[in-house]
Amino acid sequence: MEKILLPEIKDFHLIDVYASNGGYNSAKKAFSQTPDEIIDQVKKSGLRGRGGAAFLCGLKWSFMPKTTDKPKYLCINGDESEPGSFKDRQIFEFNPHQMIEGAIITCYAIGAKTAYVYIRGEYHKWIKLLQKAIDDAYAKGYLGEKMKETFGTSFSCDVYIHKGAGAYICGEESSLMNSLEGKRGYPRVKPPFPAQNGLWGCPTTINNVETIANVPKIIEKGWEWFSKIGHPKHPGTLLFGVSGHVNKPGVYELPTGTLLTDIIYNYAGGIPNDKKILCVIPGGTSMPPIRGDKLEGVRMDAESLKEVGSAIGTGGVIVMDEDTNLVKVLARIAHFYHHESCGQCTPCREGTGWLEKILKRIIAGKGSTSDLDLLITVANQIEGNTICALGEAAAWPVKFMVERFRDYFEQRVSKENSLPVANKVHSMRETAFPLADVKN
């Protein structure tokens, strides 16, 4: 199968190798068309965002206002902090120029003069690699003022890297914008959406690194070609990052709609010692897990995963074998979201802490059956009650893990354990006076 994002060409990250393989020709082709034509092609190609929400990319671009006297911006999200996700660094390392070319085409399509690539601070090495690629692109006249001459156009744009400093939440688009403005990375209330009110109050589009890296190929080979790869409603290839209990963990570029079992057994080499699979998280830790005995026939694309009650997320497949302690895994996930909650919204700030505490109580052997219900209650009170999606990200793994592995969890809690604090809260809620009575 042809690779769109990570072609097997030696030294493809070097600008000369990239250019000699047709690189930067898509940008040239794009400049011979109008921005609307570009947006239309990307729309028709069916390209969906690779950052987790799988939103239609062309549709997102079309939200950018056509007439505005404000500058417009493109943000490329390379925060990549979702546990289990390690695909963008492959693009920075092995195919940075395709992303830069994608940035040029996207800037042209949405009318932005500046693109910022937001990369997590821990990626020192990959920031240096991408910076080198950007410097080379400037030197060869593919970026900045010189590109007008190179491409024979009146359009020019700049690409800059903004280095994060260690905060998961900055992968959320509005939080990313605040971080880029030099503030605390608090998510913003939406609406207004970035296309109306983004960076410094100006129209802004935010796309994932992988999404942007797809764009040059769509322009080069046409939307029809792209729309025929993989699942028709979620076309293209995905960078599946397989980790956990597999023989050959790593990133595999495969068409959407590939069987999950194919990815695990054929590409990632199966499970060490031929153990059975207990659980698979298909798209990074925030996505609902799938039971090991329900993997047959599950296909890896946004639509198919929705049908089995999960989501594609970032395509980070975490595999756990039959000897895994799921309670510990879930407690570690809960700890992560507690640690990363920005603290703006009470349900998330407090709720994530409670999820972690309850799970740690179960690990300590003091859990009760009612704790399992309590976990779901707390998760339900976080979900949907927060400014950003970290609420869902924290609630989903707990809620679905406990629901789908109820038998597993029940074996690890006791019916006898009395839990005065937790039960008291519940009983108080049932018998509390209505608010009106208290006022009187």
Added chain:
Amino acid sequence: MTTFKFTQANLEKIEQETKKYPVRKPAVMAALYIAQEQNGYISFEVMKEVADVLGITAEEVLGVVTFYTMYHQKPMGKYHIQVCTNVSCMLRGGYEIWNQVKNKFEIDHMGVTADQNFSLEEVECMGSCGTAPMIAVNEDYYENLSKEKVEELLDSLKGSN
């Protein structure tokens, strides 16, 4: 109390950073990295200096410093060892490595050895899931680790002092 001043070379680096943005404030994140490199950690004096250089308030700088985990408000070791224990690493022995490093230096999360050579941090996912378990020493990743490899790495760091 000592006052902190950026070196001329660092001031120029910060000026270069501000050119990326329409306003000066976003360069605060880069300026703090530069300050941390020059001073070792970020004190209130450093924050004041960063604020003055960028024309923002010291409170705004404080807000940024306290939000992000990579800015340190106390001196860390010459080698800042970061061990990932998130799910993908955990499944492949992240906690064993975490305990191994902890016992080796007899320090805990965010602890610093008495000789100031080593500090330790339990970090969240570093994007190294496919090459788990991993350790980062300052800016460098060490991946696909085993107990032996970790021992070797730590000894080589100890030896280089």
